[in-house]
Amino acid sequence: MDQRIWHIGVAVDDLEKGKKEFAEVFGVSWRPTRVRALTLTDAQGADHEVECHVTFSEGGPFAVELWESIPGTPLAAAPGGGVHHIGYWVDDIAQENERLSALGFGPHATVGPRPLLNTGPSGTVVELCDLHSDRPQLRDLFPAGSPYAGPPVLDSDL
Template sequence: MTATNLFHVGVLVPDIEKAMDRFSEALGLTFMDPAVAHVDAFEQASGTNVLDLRITWSKEGPPYLELLESQDNEGLYGHHQEGLHHVGLWEPDPVKLMERLVGMGLTKEAIQWAPEGGIIAAYTAPRELYGTRLEFIEASRKPGMEAWLTGGSWSD
């Protein structure tokens, strides 16, 4: 993993439409229409649950700006986590990388599981990296996600 795998920066916000307006005004960005991202299995300290997140992405990038609407809970996407949420990077082997990072003393905070059982993304806890949470996205998802971000369908 190198910093050249940087894909996006995620910001957790209380109101996605207001945040879109604010970031558009401040940075000149345009955004996709907000959508609900459904996660079948999101594992964190409180257990593994279904997760539905309201999100949008900047049309400009990479790196892209991802806005995520906070939720009324104590989890990774709760209101108390609002602000700069994560730095997203592509990673060919998130399992191996997380093992290495945990060996360095970093904490695995969460795992987003695919329906077939593979990892979609793995998250480090921010406390060991000066308040920065890293999100490692499994690299085989890159072509579909990039097609979607440029106006195509995920299956392109």
């Protein structure tokens, strides 16, 4: 199990303004924005059909994930703003979910039956990121030794 942090997720009210702010403050540049249609199930069992507009910073090995907040869903901005979650690589999502449960981390959101976000006793939200699921745009952020590690495949490369 790798358990290496590879991104910090931040929900912003306006994605373009958020990208500009992070670029000005931290000097980061951005990968192309993606739109992902998801069905998220929250901790109370309610389903949310969402269209998430999301981007990741370029470079690495650590990334910032920005998306436009979706109020009333697990992808809403964190109370008071700021960091929403910490994402880390997981070799076996089911096993890691069991380990987190034993540590008091309850479900925050799932995609179908797959755990996505868990919340800890102190309110920390973590994202379980599957080492076995290719993300071509983010290949440079996979840990060394992963079959998906390598140069990112950006829209301009397609």
